[in-house]
Amino acid sequence: MAFALETKDLTIRFGGHVAVNAVSCGFEPGTLTAIVGPNGAGKTTYFNLISGQLKASSGKVFLRGKDISGDSAATRSRHGIGRAFQLTNLFPYLTVMENVRLAVQSRAHVGLNLWSIWSSHKDLIQKADEVLETVALTAKRDMAAAALPHGDQRKLEVGILMALEPDIFMFDEPTAGMSVDEVPVILDLIRSLKARRDKTILLVEHKMDVVRELADRIIVLHNGALVADGEPAEVIASPIVQQAYLGVEVAP
Amino acid sequence: MILQRLFSGDMPRSKVLTVLLLGILLALLLTPFIFPGAKALNVAAKILIFIVLVASFDLLLGYTGIVSFAHTMFFGIGAYGVAIALTHLGPTWTAVAVGAACALVISLLLSLVIGLFSLRVKALFFAMITLAVASAFQTLASQLSDLTGGEDGLSFKVPALLMDGFQKMIWDADLQQFLPHPRMIFGVEVNGKFVAFYLLAAATLVLFLVMLRLVNSPFGRVLQAIRENAFRAEALGYRVVVYRTLSTMLSAAFATLAGILLALWLRYNGPDTSLSFEIMIDILLMVVIGGMGTLYGSVIGASLFILVQNYLQDLMKAASQGVSQVPFLKDLIHPDRWLLWLGILFVLSVYRFPAGVVGKLRMRARRTT
Numbered sequence: 001m002a003f004a005l006e007t008k009d010l011t012i013r014f015g016g017h018v019a020v021n022a023v024s025c026g027f028e029p030g031t032l033t034a035i036v037g038p039n040g041a042g043k044t045t046y047f048n049l050i051s052g053q054l055k056a057s058s059g060k061v062f063l064r065g066k067d068i069s070g071d072s073a074a075t076r077s078r079h080g081i082g083r084a085f086q087l088t089n090l091f092p093y094l095t096v097m098e099n100v101r102l103a104v105q106s107r108a109h110v111g112l113n114l115w116s117i118w119s120s121h122k123d124l125i126q127k128a129d130e131v132l133e134t135v136a137l138t139a140k141r142d143m144a145a146a147a148l149p150h151g152d153q154r155k156l157e158v159g160i161l162m163a164l165e166p167d168i169f170m171f172d173e174p175t176a177g178m179s180v181d182e183v184p185v186i187l188d189l190i191r192s193l194k195a196r197r198d199k200t201i202l203l204v205e206h207k208m209d210v211v212r213e214l215a216d217r218i219i220v221l222h223n224g225a226l227v228a229d230g231e232p233a234e235v236i237a238s239p240i241v242q243q244a245y246l247g248v249e250v251a252p
Numbered sequence: 253m254i255l256q257r258l259f260s261g262d263m264p265r266s267k268v269l270t271v272l273l274l275g276i277l278l279a280l281l282l283t284p285f286i287f288p289g290a291k292a293l294n295v296a297a298k299i300l301i302f303i304v305l306v307a308s309f310d311l312l313l314g315y316t317g318i319v320s321f322a323h324t325m326f327f328g329i330g331a332y333g334v335a336i337a338l339t340h341l342g343p344t345w346t347a348v349a350v351g352a353a354c355a356l357v358i359s360l361l362l363s364l365v366i367g368l369f370s371l372r373v374k375a376l377f378f379a380m381i382t383l384a385v386a387s388a389f390q391t392l393a394s395q396l397s398d399l400t401g402g403e404d405g406l407s408f409k410v411p412a413l414l415m416d417g418f419q420k421m422i423w424d425a426d427l428q429q430f431l432p433h434p435r436m437i438f439g440v441e442v443n444g445k446f447v448a449f450y451l452l453a454a455a456t457l458v459l460f461l462v463m464l465r466l467v468n469s470p471f472g473r474v475l476q477a478i479r480e481n482a483f484r485a486e487a488l489g490y491r492v493v494v495y496r497t498l499s500t501m502l503s504a505a506f507a508t509l510a511g512i513l514l515a516l517w518l519r520y521n522g523p524d525t526s527l528s529f530e531i532m533i534d535i536l537l538m539v540v541i542g543g544m545g546t547l548y549g550s551v552i553g554a555s556l557f558i559l560v561q562n563y564l565q566d567l568m569k570a571a572s573q574g575v576s577q578v579p580f581l582k583d584l585i586h587p588d589r590w591l592l593w594l595g596i597l598f599v600l601s602v603y604r605f606p607a608g609v610v611g612k613l614r615m616r617a618r619r620t621t
C-alpha cells in the first residue's frame with residue numbers, strides 16, 4: 001500500500017547533537033500512529049522536519065510519494081500537512097474566532113483577495129463557527145486568544161488544525177496541561193477523526209492509556225533514533241517503553 | 253449598508269471617535285469658508301496629504317508589523333517625479349501623468365527589492381537596511397542637482413486648472429452668465445488654490461477608503477496575522493514573504509501618491525519638504541499618537557500633530573505675553589520652547605494612550621456596551 005507520508009533517513013544535527021537520527025518510517029493512509037519517547041527524544045523535532053519548520057540536514061520527506069523535502073512550511077501546509085503545536089502558538093491579540101477563520105481562509109485560498117471585505121465571506125465565518133463548536137469554544141469566540149485560560153488555548157490550537165482540514169493531522173501532545181474535564185473534548189475529536197478512516201493521524205502523546213486506546217501503531221523515538229515500531233500492545237510491552245514510561249528497570 | 257460597504261465594514265466603533273472624525277472632516281472641508289487666510293488653507297492641505305501618508309505607513313507598521321525608515325523616500329519619489337516632469341515638460345496634465353507613472357514604477361520596483369529582503373533578515377536589521385537605503389537616496393537626490401534642483405529644490409507651474417484656469421474655463425465656455433457670481437462662492441474667491449484644495453480633499457477621501465478596504469480584505473487580515481505571529485501564519489499555508497512584500501509595495505505606492513499630491517499642492521519640492529528624516533519621525537509619531545493598526549488613527553494623528561505643530565507656537569506666544577510679568581513661567585512657555593512642549597505632549601500621550609487615541613476610544617466604547 002502506498003504511504004500517505006514517508007520519511008527516509010531523516011536526520012537533523014544541531015551542532016554536534018543529532019536530534020533526529022536517520023528516521024525512516026512510512027505512514028499508511030487512514031491510520032493513527034502514536035509517537036512516543038522520553039523528553040528530548042526528538043519527537044517535536046521530527047514533526048518540525050515533516051511539516052517544514054526545520055530543514056533536514058539529510059534525508060527526505062515524501063507526501064503521497066512525492067518528494068517535498070525542498071518545500072517551505074507554507075507549501076507543505078497547502079499540500080495537506082496540518083500541524084498543531086506542542087507549545088501553544090496562536091495569534092494572541094486576534095479573537096478566538098479570527099484565529100480559526102484565518103485557517104479556514106487559508107484552506108479556501110482567498111488570502112490574496114485584496115478587494116473584497118473579509119466579513120462578506122459569510123461561508124468562511126460559518127465554517128469557523130462550526131469548528132469552534134466542535135472544540136467547545138463558541139462561548140469565547142470574541143475573546144482575544146491571549147486572554148484564554150491555558151486549557152482553552154490548547155483547544156483553540158487543535159481547532160485551528162481542524163479548520164485547516166489537512167490530509168495529515170499532526171498532534172503534538174494535544175492534551176498536555178489540560179484539566180481532566182477538558183481532555184475528553186480533544187480525545188473525542190481525535191477519535192471521530194480516526195473513525196472517518198480517510199485522514200492520516202500522527203499523535204505525540206505521553207499518556208499510555210490514551211495511546212493504547214487510540215493508536216493503530218506505535219513508534220518509539222529515543223535519542224533521535226527510531227528504536228521500536230509495531231502493534232500498540234507489543235510496543236508497550238517492550239523493554240524500552242517499560243523503562244522510559246513505567247520506570248521498570250530492565251536488565252540489559 | 254452602503255456606508256458599511258464604503259467603510260469596508262470597519263466603522264469607527266466608538267461614538268466619541270465618530271464625532272471626532274466627522275468634526276475633522278467638516279472642519280477640513282469648510283476650511284476655505286470658515287478659516288480665512290493662506291496659512292489655514294495650507295495647514296488643512298498638509299493634514300489631508302499627511303492623512304494619506306500616515307495611513308500608508310500604518311499599513312506597513314501597524315498592520316503588518318514591519319518597521320521601515322524608508323517611507324519618506326517613497327513620499328519623496330512621488331513629489332520629485334511630478335516636480336521633475338512638470339519642470340521639464342511644462343505645466344500639463346500629461347506631464348503630471350508621466351511624472352506620476354514614473355514615480356510609481358520606481359517606487360514599486362524599489363519596494364519590491366526592499367520587500368524581498370524583509371523575510372530573510374531580522375526585523376532590526378531590516379530597519380537598518382531601510383535607513384541606509386533612504387539616506388543613500390537622500391544623498392543621491394541632492395547630488396543630482398541638475399535634475400532635482402539639489403538643496404534648493406524645484407519650483408514649477410502646475411496645470412492651469414490648479415492655477416487660475418478654472419476661471420478661464422468658465423469664461424471660455426461662456427458659463428459665467430449662469431452663475432450669479434462666477435468668481436465667488438459665499439464670499440470666497442474660486443481661484444486655482446480653491447479648486448486644488450477640493451481636488452486634494454476628494455483624492456484623500458478616495459485613497460483613504462481604498463486603504464480601508466485593503467486592510468479589511470482577506471489579504472489585510474493575513475497581514476495582521478503575520479504581525480501577530482509570522483511563524484504560525486506560515487504554518488497555516490500563507491507565504492509570509494509574498495504578503496510582506498505586497499504590503500511593502502502597496503504602502504510605498506500610497507506614499508508615492510501622497511508625494512504627488514504634495515508637489516501639486518505646493519508647486520515646489522525640495523529635500524526638506526518631502527525627503528527629510530524629520531518627516532519620517534513626524535509620521536512615526538502621528539501613527540503612534542493616532543493608534544497603530546487602526547487606519548482611523550492616521551486621521552486623528554495627522555490632524556492633531558499638524559495642528560499642534562503649526563499653532564502651538566502661536567498659542568505659546570499669546571500665553572507667554574499674557575504672563576509676561578511672571579518671570580519663570582514666562583520663560584517656560586516662551587515660543588522658542590515649543591519643541592520641548594511638543595516632546596512632552598508626545599511622551600504624555602504615548603504614556604496615557606499606549607494604543608493611541610483610536611485604540612483608547614474603541615476600548616472604552618467596548619467596555620461600556
Ligand SMILES: Nc1ncnc2c1ncn2[C@@H]1O[C@H](COP(=O)(O)OP(=O)(O)OP(=O)(O)O)[C@@H](O)[C@H]1O
Pocket residue numbers: 014019037038039040041042043044045046086
Ligand atoms: N532549534 C534547536 N536548536 C538546538 N537544539 C534543539 C533545537 N530543537 C530541538 N533541539 C534539541 O533536540 C532534542 C530533541 O528535542 P525535541 O523537542 O524534539 O524533543 P521531544 O521529544 O519533543 O521532547 P518533549 O517530550 O519534551 O516534548 C533536545 O535535546 C533539544 O534540546
Ligand SMILES: [Mg+2]
Pocket residue numbers: 043044045086172
Ligand atoms: Mg516535544
